Amino acid sequence: MLDLINIDKYYHQGTPDEMALFKNFNLNIPDGEFLCIIGSNGSGKTSLLNAICGDIPIDAGKILLDGEDITKKKNYERYKTIGRVFQDPKAGTCPSMSILENLSIAENKGRRFDLGRGVNHSNIDYYRSLLAPLGLGLENKLNVKVDSLSGGQRQALALLVATMVPLKLLILDEHTAALDPKTQAITMNLTGQIVDEKNMTAVMVTHNLRHALEYGSRIIMFHEGNVILDKSGAEKDALVLEDVVNVFNEISIEYGN
Numbered sequence: 001m002l003d004l005i006n007i008d009k010y011y012h013q014g015t016p017d018e019m020a021l022f023k024n025f026n027l028n029i030p031d032g033e034f035l036c037i038i039g040s041n042g043s044g045k046t047s048l049l050n051a052i053c054g055d056i057p058i059d060a061g062k063i064l065l066d067g068e069d070i071t072k073k074k075n076y077e078r079y080k081t082i083g084r085v086f087q088d089p090k091a092g093t094c095p096s097m098s099i100l101e102n103l104s105i106a107e108n109k110g111r112r113f114d115l116g117r118g119v120n121h122s123n124i125d126y127y128r129s130l131l132a133p134l135g136l137g138l139e140n141k142l143n144v145k146v147d148s149l150s151g152g153q154r155q156a157l158a159l160l161v162a163t164m165v166p167l168k169l170l171i172l173d174e175h176t177a178a179l180d181p182k183t184q185a186i187t188m189n190l191t192g193q194i195v196d197e198k199n200m201t202a203v204m205v206t207h208n209l210r211h212a213l214e215y216g217s218r219i220i221m222f223h224e225g226n227v228i229l230d231k232s233g234a235e236k237d238a239l240v241l242e243d244v245v246n247v248f249n250e251i252s253i254e255y256g257n
Contacts, residue, residue: 001066002029002052002169002201008060009047009225021047021225025061033232034195034202036212038244039222040251045205048222049171052203054078065168080109083162085155087174092158095147099138099157102146103127106164130160134190152183156190163194170195172204176211184208188215209244219244223251 009022021044029035039045050056052063054075063071070078086092093102104119131139134156146154155175163170176184192215195202206212212219218232229247231239
């Protein structure tokens with residue numbers, strides 16, 4: 001479970017440009033929930049993810065992960081139990097290493113390293129079994145360096161790398177935004193499959209409203225650091241694209257866009 005309690009986040013604090021993005025903000029994400037977050041640019045979506053992962057500090061409040069207060073923890077400490085897939089396909093993997101090496105490193109996340117071999121060749125068949133269902137031919141390219149892969153291939157690999165070991169939380173940071181429509185569909189199908197099979201708690205930020213409606217168990221919309229739409233279960237299932245677009249349009253009219 002992830003709890004954000006009474007969160008404050010200011011930008012340019014103490015200057016004439018001071019802005020309070022989050023003010024006494026609260027959010028609860030139960031175990032096993034797949035939360036989709038949508039909203040306009042500058043609404044606070046990415047700042048929320050960065051605060052959860054420790055990439056930006058908060059000015060007040062607490063962040064609890066499975067009851068543990070991680071508010072003061074460094075980002076590298078949080079990433080021991082949090083996986084993150086970024087918008088940029090070049091992030092999340094090591095480009096100068098092979099697919100085999102990337103998967104081997106990911107499988108050893110959180111373990112102590114010694115002077116033994118970094119790659120366990122006995123796991124090659126297992127790695128191939130993970131890659132084959134993608135339909136991208138990666139199972140036959142285990143010794144190929146990651147920087148020679150296409151953007152879609154790298155993003156699919158990044159998703160596998162991020163979820164090789166058990167996690168408390170999976171963060172999906174617009175992870176299909178840079179992909180073509182076909183590869184978006186492949187990546188989202190893989191995302192849904194991994195989250196469901198491993199019963200993961202996941203938070204996905206996306207600008208693709210269809211993905212937000214088709215995937216996940218809950219959807220929220222952000223506007224200026226506030227949640228203005230929150231639907232889960234049957235209420236989310238009943239939503240149609242026009243409902244969400246209408247909320248966007250109401251905001252645009254209200255703020256003169």
